[in-house]
Amino acid sequence: MSQNVQFVRWGIGEHTVPYEEAWAEQQRLHALRVADEIPDTVLLLEHQPVYTMGKRTNPADLPLDGTPVVQVNRGGEITWHGPGQLVGYPIVKLPDPIDVIAYVRRLEEALIRSVAEFGIETTRVEGRSGVWVLGETIPDAVVDPAQVVDIGKLTLRLGLPLGIDPRLAGPEYAPSNAGQRGDDRKLAAIGVRVARGVTMHGFSLNCAPDMTGFDKIVPCGIRDAGVASIAGELGRDFTVGDALPAVERHLADVLAELPEPALSR
Numbered sequence: 001m002s003q004n005v006q007f008v009r010w011g012i013g014e015h016t017v018p019y020e021e022a023w024a025e026q027q028r029l030h031a032l033r034v035a036d037e038i039p040d041t042v043l044l045l046e047h048q049p050v051y052t053m054g055k056r057t058n059p060a061d062l063p064l065d066g067t068p069v070v071q072v073n074r075g076g077e078i079t080w081h082g083p084g085q086l087v088g089y090p091i092v093k094l095p096d097p098i099d100v101i102a103y104v105r106r107l108e109e110a111l112i113r114s115v116a117e118f119g120i121e122t123t124r125v126e127g128r129s130g131v132w133v134l135g136e137t138i139p140d141a142v143v144d145p146a147q148v149v150d151i152g153k154l155t156l157r158l159g160l161p162l163g164i165d166p167r168l169a170g171p172e173y174a175p176s177n178a179g180q181r182g183d184d185r186k187l188a189a190i191g192v193r194v195a196r197g198v199t200m201h202g203f204s205l206n207c208a209p210d211m212t213g214f215d216k217i218v219p220c221g222i223r224d225a226g227v228a229s230i231a232g233e234l235g236r237d238f239t240v241g242d243a244l245p246a247v248e249r250h251l252a253d254v255l256a257e258l259p260e261p262a263l264s265r
Contacts, residue, residue, distance in 0.1 A: 011045040019050040043089040047081035063216040074201035076191030084209035095259040110250040131188035185228035
């Protein structure tokens with residue numbers, strides 16, 4: 001992939017962006033990227049408070065009080081966006097053959113590298129997308145075999161025959177939490193869509209949002225884990241602006257390592 005990845009900071013700080021405006025802009029940029037009229041572009045912003053639901057959302061996970069939820073055509077389930085959360089929408093042309101799993105792994109890798117700069121150790125968890133802070137190990141815990149998930153190691157290797165860098169197609173996952181540690185905490189969520197070879201939607205990284213925004217829902221449909229923020233993990237103030245330079249730098253690095261896609265015909 002060309003090194004020419006364009007980052008657009010839009011609605012950071014006091015000027016948060018309504019979800020509908022960002023969705024319209026994504027669609028506009030997507031059409032331009034499909035036609036090779038713009039380079040790969042990453043929108044970085046903060047949303048006004050909103051709940052969005054992906055195609056796999058369980059109705060039981062929706063707000064019980066009837067709070068409106070925007071239905072979107074990404075993967076994943078229900079989540080919350082709002083001020084204090086860095087949302088990234090990469091509009092990126094993927095090389096053939098399309099490997100969505102490897103692309104998601106790259107987004108995870110960029111965020112893992114980014115938050116490491118702030119002193120937070122994160123990882124992936126078997127069977128769950130996103131970036132996680134692991135719960136504390138419970139001494140002498142007995143693992144419940146019924147709770148063990150072992151699909152991540154399979155999906156990790158899908159990209160290897162295609163020549164994808166194995167570090168980005170799949171660094172090792174932490175094992176699924178089957179009672180051997182306290183609750184894991186999700187620091188960043190990922191939900192993507194690929195249409196006509198170009199990505200949409202993306203990731204959300206909790207910098208210092210109002211965490212009560214997650215209280216009305218079952219975030220990402222996961223009932224046995226929590227949600228984390230950078231500010232909460234560090235015990236100090238941390239803004240979206242503080243995260244931007246590292247996130248941009250590491251996203252540029254992992255996207256640049258993708259093979260160059262063919263031009264549209």
